[in-house]
Amino acid sequence: MVATNRNVAILHDNGPDGQVVGGQLWPALAKKYGFNVVVSASFPVDNAQFTSIIADAKAKSADIVLVDAITPQAVSIRKQIASAGYHPKVLVIEKGAEPAQFGASLGALAEGVLVGGYWDPSFPYAGAKELMAAFEGETHEPGSQHIADSYAAAKVLIAALGAAGSIEPGALNTAIGRTDATFVVGPVKFDGQHFARLPIVEVQWQTNKTVVVWPVRVATGKLLFPLP
Amino acid sequence: MIGPEAIASSLIVGVLLGGMFSLTAVGLSLVLGVLRLVNLAHGEFLVVGAYAGFYLLSVAGIDPLLGLPVIAAGLALAAAPLYRYLIAPLAGRGAEAPMMTMFGVLIVLQNLFLLVFHADTRSIETSYSTAALSLGTVSVGRIYVIGFVISVTAVALIHLLVTRTEFGRDLRASSEDPTAAAIVGVNVRRVHMLTFALGAACAGAGGTLSGLAFSFTPSSGASYLLNSFAVVVLGGLGSVLGTLVAGITIGVVQSLGGVLLGDGYRDAVALVLFLVVLTVRPPGLLAGRR
Numbered sequence: 001m002v003a004t005n006r007n008v009a010i011l012h013d014n015g016p017d018g019q020v021v022g023g024q025l026w027p028a029l030a031k032k033y034g035f036n037v038v039v040s041a042s043f044p045v046d047n048a049q050f051t052s053i054i055a056d057a058k059a060k061s062a063d064i065v066l067v068d069a070i071t072p073q074a075v076s077i078r079k080q081i082a083s084a085g086y087h088p089k090v091l092v093i094e095k096g097a098e099p100a101q102f103g104a105s106l107g108a109l110a111e112g113v114l115v116g117g118y119w120d121p122s123f124p125y126a127g128a129k130e131l132m133a134a135f136e137g138e139t140h141e142p143g144s145q146h147i148a149d150s151y152a153a154a155k156v157l158i159a160a161l162g163a164a165g166s167i168e169p170g171a172l173n174t175a176i177g178r179t180d181a182t183f184v185v186g187p188v189k190f191d192g193q194h195f196a197r198l199p200i201v202e203v204q205w206q207t208n209k210t211v212v213v214w215p216v217r218v219a220t221g222k223l224l225f226p227l228p
Numbered sequence: 229m230i231g232p233e234a235i236a237s238s239l240i241v242g243v244l245l246g247g248m249f250s251l252t253a254v255g256l257s258l259v260l261g262v263l264r265l266v267n268l269a270h271g272e273f274l275v276v277g278a279y280a281g282f283y284l285l286s287v288a289g290i291d292p293l294l295g296l297p298v299i300a301a302g303l304a305l306a307a308a309p310l311y312r313y314l315i316a317p318l319a320g321r322g323a324e325a326p327m328m329t330m331f332g333v334l335i336v337l338q339n340l341f342l343l344v345f346h347a348d349t350r351s352i353e354t355s356y357s358t359a360a361l362s363l364g365t366v367s368v369g370r371i372y373v374i375g376f377v378i379s380v381t382a383v384a385l386i387h388l389l390v391t392r393t394e395f396g397r398d399l400r401a402s403s404e405d406p407t408a409a410a411i412v413g414v415n416v417r418r419v420h421m422l423t424f425a426l427g428a429a430c431a432g433a434g435g436t437l438s439g440l441a442f443s444f445t446p447s448s449g450a451s452y453l454l455n456s457f458a459v460v461v462l463g464g465l466g467s468v469l470g471t472l473v474a475g476i477t478i479g480v481v482q483s484l485g486g487v488l489l490g491d492g493y494r495d496a497v498a499l500v501l502f503l504v505v506l507t508v509r510p511p512g513l514l515a516g517r518r
Contacts (some may be wrong), residue, residue: 041490041491041492043490044492044495046451047491047492047495049236049245049491049494051241051483051484051491052230052234052487052490052491053490055230055235056230057262058230058367059234072444072445072448073445076443078350079358079441079443082359083368083441084237084360084367084368085362085367085438086367101349102349104348105349105353105443106351106353107353109353109358160421209486
């Protein structure tokens with residue numbers, strides 16, 4: 001662990017996800033790993049101006065900025081960070097930086113932004129690469145990690161329909177609960193709380209597309225540091 | 229505790245954004261003051277301006293600031309028939325019918341945006357839209373300064389148009405008493421149509437500037453409209469100078485709210501001010517002054 005870059009600013013919306021990730025999870029993890037949270041601010045989901053929070057984070061020399069916001073706000077925050085002349089070394093924008101439209105609307109300003117990834121065509125699961133190619137071929141739109149969620153959910157349902165041999169809700173529900181197979185998103189097996197834990201990675205926007213930068217063993221690109 | 233540099237930056241940005249608010253609101257104010265029409269589709273006109281700036285740059289390669297006159301003229305040309313065929317036939321049938329007609333236009337436009345542009349978030353990216361201007365330790369966005377200068381200039385020109393020209397005289401007469409104005413030879417319907425077109429032009433230009441400074445989606449119109457309403461009511465219906473003062477006041481108050489309570493309370497603080505002014509001075513801060 002290095003002694004520099006210890007100051008963190010957390011900006012999160014006050015939606016259910018923002019309150020948990022930005023309001024609880026990130027501050028707890030920052031404390032656990034020895035980071036100083038110098039700014040922690042929440043805002044309504046549809047907020048448009050963030051100049052005060054950003055000016056505060058800049059004045060307090062936050063090296064790392066963690067944002068949890070939906071895409072319109074994520075785009076505004078990135079623009080306002082730049083127009084404030086603020087250059088944090090690391091910028092993570094959860095949620096809002098996931099879809100392809102984030103990169104499309106920001107262009108070069110998206111470069112270096114980090115976001116959690118739930119899927120990437122490079123994942124070593126059957127059909128992953130083909131799914132991205134098929135999506136982009138059919139829609140003529142750039143694909144993103146989101147295309148795999150609904151595709152995998154449909155595949156889980158189809159498999160459960162086959163296993164249940166019926167469309168009776170109880171039987172179908174039981175069959176879904178017994179799912180134990182690998183799909184494009186990875187192995188799907190539901191635990192006692194009905195969760196199927198999928199592998200996650202950290203991706204970074206580089207030259208207008210996302211590349212996997214962590215964990216290193218599955219990385220498809222080298223981490224860009226600091227934020228340009 | 230927020231530091232002095234952050235406070236100074238926030239207040240300067242508040243003044244600059246407030247100037248931009250005045251341009252986005254002045255069209256709504258004129259239409260409300262002269263036509264007595266609550267144009268619920270005003271926010272959608274702003275969104276049209278934002279999309280126009282976006283596509284002017286991405287398809288034709290024309291800088292949105294250079295294209296502002298074209299965008300404003302395009303909005304005005306599109307709004308004139310809207311008035312002629314949707315609003316004018318409802319004259320004399322109360323305030324509700326034209327207001328609900330504009331609500332219908334709002335729904336149609338929002339769905340058209342979704343159909344044509346999809347729900348994606350967009351933003352107009354230029355070299356100046358995210359560049360910073362630094363004054364010592366205080367930095368503000370260059371686009372805020374550009375937007376402020378353009379907006380205040382446009383509002384000042386509209387003020388001159390309303391107070392110093394023949395059209396302005398007709399506009400004021402039509403606003404005060406349309407029947408008396410018609411008796412003395414003012415073509416009130418024409419004045420109303422041109423005012424509606426002028427309002428749409430201002431919204432278009434304001435929308436492009438907002439698209440440069442922020443992001444936008446097909447549903448951004450609602451927040452633009454709410455903000456514009458607060459500015460119009462604070463400034464006084466139909467008062468161009470009042471709109472400018474109210475825009476800057478709201479910008480500064482929002483920034484103060486952001487500094488003292490957090491950015492999440494910007495709109496809440498501005499709306500509290502809006503309610504206070506409505507209570508103590510219902511006609512607005514500069515009502516009666518053009």
